[in-house]
Amino acid sequence: MHIKKILLTNFRNYKNQEIVFDEKVNIIYGNNAQGKTNIIEAIFLSAMGKSFRARRDKDLICFGENSAKIQVEYKTIDREGKIEVIIDDKKTFFINGVKQNKISDIIGKINVVIFTPDDIDIIKEGPDCRRRFLDMMISSLKPNYIHILNNYNKTLEQRNSYLRQIKYENKPKSMLEIWDKQLSEWGEKVYNYREKYVEKLLEKIKVIHKTITKSGNLEEDISIKYISNCKDKNKFLENLEKAKDIDISRGYSSLGIHRDDLIIYINGKPVKVFGSQGQQRTSVLSLKLAELNIVKEEIGESPILLLDDFMSELDSNRRESFLNKIVGNQVIITCTDNIEGTNSYFVENGNCIRK
């Protein structure tokens, strides 16, 4: 699949910008703070319904304006279409001119896999970064997952609120069972999705990581393990019951899929703790390439790759090994220096000019 054209109106530092993309490699280059990542952000948003970096949608609107618009024309194996996102005090999505009611209705119209220097957070930061990585990937492939995850989170909020009502307003403890039951049901559903996709990741990443790290007789063995306390609904219910008094005194739920983690091991040791800087970077590259393979397999065509400032992170061997793995995809790359011999765009102060 590929994006044919994008139109930005009052989006970040773009007033009115049209960009026509090549089906293969597109290089967006320019100095810092000129608007390169803003283009990647607009594409990501039209694919996933939200930004990968803005906390508030309001920040996406050009300073001094009241609304922003992104229009994307795309082509897949079997259809062409247009996605339109309008951001004002809310976000509204249109597919081929028809207004969509839910975010999940636009996800998956185009599939993107993004590589950014911040991906290293998946290894280095807390479990929430790893859960976000998993949840994003699954949502892009199974929009129904968003609905399940939202229901879990809503139930969790209600349970937490009731825990505080028990603590401060002497509400009966017995009523907690209602939330426990719902939490365990939604939790099990989320668990099943995550478990299935971690299995798929494991299968792909083993092969990918070996080829990336192979040097003479040496190669690294990577493994990933999904840690959850919602594996079994009944066991989870039992544990919720056991944790009841602690949860009441803390005023929040200490168990559930919102505490899950994904541990990544190199040669049997957690890479977060024991990995060198290089091993951590390579692990995250393998993880993202595994994601790319899964997306490709599930949708039956090559997704669009967004590489934000990513190539600068790789040494020349890894860059070559990486480029060999992504033939066939439309690739949109941002960097500070132009790469000769490719279709390129120069960005300066919110203007993007094809070179």
Ligand SMILES: Nc1ncnc2c1ncn2[C@@H]1O[C@H](COP(=O)(O)OP(=O)(O)OP(=O)(O)O)[C@@H](O)[C@H]1O
């Ligand atoms: N809502 C907004 N309205 C107008 N300009 C904005 C808005 N949000 C961000 N900007 C501007 O966009 C620019 C940053 O854009 P972007 O992140 O795309 O830069 P970049 O070219 O990727 O830079 P780098 O090479 O440093 O990553 C900054 O100049 C910032 O002030």
Ligand SMILES: [Mg+2]
């Ligand atoms: Mg940038």
